[in-house]
Amino acid sequence: MSYARRAWIVFHKDLLVERRSKEQTNALLFFCLLLLFLFQFALGPDRDRLAAALPGLLWLGFILAGLLGLGRSFLAERENDCWEGLRLTPGDKSAIYLGKLAGNCVLMTAVEIVLVVLFGVFYNVDLWTPAAPLALVLALGTIGLAAVGTLFAAMTTQVRARELLFPVLLLPVQVPLLLATVSATQALLLGQPLADVAHWLKLLAGADAVYVTIGLLTFEFVLEG
């Protein structure tokens, strides 16, 4: 099916480009390390204070890294008018969105894994026991962030003050996801079972479905022009 092929080749192309310019991904991952230090210095040496703030810090770090990483989603398309070339391709343009979204999810997952590992090591937190349910929360949060981030990145690529407008647009929409993921993460880290956070997971899943759907439906309007 042509749609799937096109989504796949966009995904594949983005991975290739990312792999070729490894410096950029490395910089992003290094940024996560810096965030870790920043949080530590901002909160002070009190171990308990840090532990209490941990779920929030994890997601805060994730969103900040996301702002940097996702904002650059369509940077390659700005060169050499490739954006225009994409406009001229036939068929449903949402395939491009899907491919980009997949690529961004992979990128954000890499960032997440790094952050979780760093947190576990530096803040001496047990992230292994609740690993499976935590992974679920992370996955749902990632999709939500990437879904809206990809759409807004496409939009702001063509707009003045891109680097400022992207976070201004993305952050308010992320609030419910942030509330849900932090609450769920907190509960899981306290040892509560997955069933206790089921309502949060449902909210996340619902929100993700809404965001991806809107992305698929409206991407062609963003691409054009």
Added chain:
Amino acid sequence: MIAAQDLRKTYGPTLVLDGVSFALARGQCLALLGPNGAGKTTLLRLLATLLRPTAGALQIAGVDALREPERVRPLLGVVAHGSYVYEDLTARENLRFWETMRGGDASPARLAAALAQVELDAVAEERVRTFSAGMKRRLGLARVLLAEARLLLLDEPFTGLDRRGRKWVNEFLLAFKAGGGTAVVATHSFGGSLGVADRIGILGQGRLLLDRPAADLSPEELHRLYESLTEESLTEGAEAAP
């Protein structure tokens, strides 16, 4: 192949195209001349369905291009300034990407054949970042070859090319026409396209000031007309002969 009636384009208060009408038959090549800012790129983008005109009508291959751009786009081959290349991909990967996006057959054999046709087979696995402007443009031409475009829209294909490069583009266009393709070439430098053009159009102040079969005009006449109509001289006029 193309029928344009009274195309008009305004950007806010600026009038860029002021009623452009022309027709181009299948298998013919129109050379669009004009100084910078005359509206050549705008007209080309209109033909490519990348822009919508403020007024006017446009039919490509009998289809209303304004109402059904999606039907027209598969026929088009656009090689413009940007040439649609991803700098970090190799030549072959670029072709594979665009051909797959088009929904066409991106088999290694076809890609290799296209690369060979534009004499880029030696650098197929090199990243485009290392290419010269001429090579990038040849890659763009390989892309439109693969796409089996029927209408070629080239914006300044001769810029940045040396004499050999220009000759190459001309030969490419001749072969393309021989295969039944139609082409519109916008250029502010004449660079030898006189040999391949069937019609000459001069765009100035947003209007087609001249639209004649190339056979009617000798190079000297063309230069004279161009200068008087646009109050500029054709650059690289001395190298007009192919």
Added chain:
Amino acid sequence: MTRALGWLAALGLLAGLAAGFGYAPREAVQGNVQRIMYLHVPSVLTAYLAFGLVLLGSIAYLATRRPGWDRLAGSAAEIGVLFTGVTIVSGSIWGKPTWGTWWTWDARLTSTAVLFCVYVGYLMLRGLIDDPEARGRYAAVVGILGAVNIPIVHFSVKWWRALHQPSTILGPEPSPIDPAIGLALFVNWVAFTLLFAYFLSRRIEIARLEEQT
């Protein structure tokens, strides 16, 4: 039409003031400061109306590409942000004597603040794009996302709030709705809706004139 709306709105506001200050009784627990509810609640309701119109205008613009829909969306968003601001400020003023603090992260205020931020972003996006066609398209996408997000925000904030026990049980509504209070609220709500309609009508007019130059 617009002028008639203007007069109606003025009348409505007068009636609302009378109802709020004259007719409705003084609330037992909070005292006269509770009367700010007659400003606060209609404001937030009007804001939701405004953003509903933004959603409508956005979808309609993407479907039809008629500039009138985009003008509706943009104008409604501006006025919506205005009323949201009024909601937040009035809520804050209400909160100071009532809860002793200028700000509290209660469900309604938080949701409203998030809403405010979403649509301020929307207005900033509009401000940064000159090409009216691109502006309409991009704004429509953000408008749709922002509006659809409202219930998601509502639930997430409500559940989040439930985790952190509120320090007091004082919310914007007094516990049993006294019919007199209810009527005063209704009158003010109608007045605000008229005011909104008047503002919207004017703003769309200005937008249309701006585009003609």
